[in-house]
Amino acid sequence: MRHSRLTRSVPLDPIKTAIGVFVVLGVVLTGVGAYALLRTFGGGLSVLPAELAMTALFGVVLVAVAAATRRVVPKRK
Numbered sequence: 001m002r003h004s005r006l007t008r009s010v011p012l013d014p015i016k017t018a019i020g021v022f023v024v025l026g027v028v029l030t031g032v033g034a035y036a037l038l039r040t041f042g043g044g045l046s047v048l049p050a051e052l053a054m055t056a057l058f059g060v061v062l063v064a065v066a067a068a069t070r071r072v073v074p075k076r077k
Contacts (some may be wrong), residue, residue: 030059
């Protein structure tokens with residue numbers, strides 16, 4: 001007996017894959033940079049300049065907005 005079962009192949013979009021890789025790489029490098037910055041100052045968050053703290057806060061808000069937008073905006077077909 002032969003059973004024929006259709007298998008659906010998932011197309012791999014190279015642009016989306018590249019963007020995903022670069023986003024993950026950017027997040028990892030940002031984390032490494034933040035760790036190095038905190039280790040350099042040695043005193044913790046109290047020694048960070050206000051401009052640097054605002055930049056970090058803006059980056060976190062930007063990532064949160066991008067994640068929320070991705071959930072709300074429908075995918076193109």
